[in-house]
Amino acid sequence: MSEQLPGGGFKVSTDDIAALEARWARCWEPHDVARRLAGISTPWYIAAGWALDLFRGEQTREHHDLEIGVPAERFPEIRERFAGLVFDAVGDGRIWEAATPQVLSATWQTWLREPATGHYLLDVFREPHDGTVWICRRDQNIRMPYAEIIRYTPDRIPYLSPELVLLFKAKQVRPKDQADFDGALPLLTRTQRETLSRLLTQVHPGHAWLASL
Structure with a gap:
């Protein structure tokens, strides 16, 4: 990126947007992530637009990325499944490549990057929670058990309940x-x-x- 910021972060300029979009061209689809996270004990779910397509039972539009949500404190367990990828933190228009634990603790969004190609494959939201209770990052008064907010496709791909995606x-x-x-x-x-x-x-x-x- 064009402007380096303290702590190793880079500010994303307008000129960088098209290049970033190109780096998402080979991102995974829901079944790719479900296969890689099979058997994991950490609750997780497909989020955003893909979640609504899973709810509707068909892909209704093109998706330029793929997002999943995980409890922030359980992120290390997720990370172990993607040991060959680089984890870049994102926040406030900045990207911290190969983010340090300190940067990860100060941000909530993580892009998983393929080191050989530079392509981004997955966007991981490290969400606030209280044990097994999910906490909405937009309003922390909204709290629900993970068991109530995660739905499943017939082939057991987990996704966030549609009313929360729409929120x-x-x-x-x-x-x-x-x-x-x-x-x-x-x-x-x-x-x-x-x-x-x-x-x-x-x-x-x-x-x-x-x-x-």
Whole structure:
């Protein structure tokens, strides 16, 4: 990247964006990660747009990356499964290549990089939690057991419950986020709609999606 920052971090400039997108061109898909994490004791789930496609039972659009969520304190167990990859931390428009434990403790997003090619394969969210209870990073008053927020495809790929995925997507509402909401909404149960409505009211009062719920 173009501008080196203290602690080994680099600020991502506008000119870097296209190059970064190209480095995600060979990222994994959900079944790739599920195969590599098979049998692990740490709870984990596919997040973001891919999670909604798993919920819907089909891929509905192109995905430029793949994100998973894991409990922050259990990240070392996840890391062991990807020993051949380099772990870059990301935050506030910066990237820390081969992040130190100190940088990892101060950030929550991790890009897994293939050292031979420089390609990014997976984005890992190191999420706040209290033991087996998931804590929403947008509002730490939102707490739910992992057993209640993780759903599974018929072939046992774990993904974040759709109402929580949509809660995260509600912050920006890019065109793809609106399309994801429109596509998932008819499939949400009454309970899921009520939960999303309650959480949106709490985190994003007056949000446009509330009228549809």
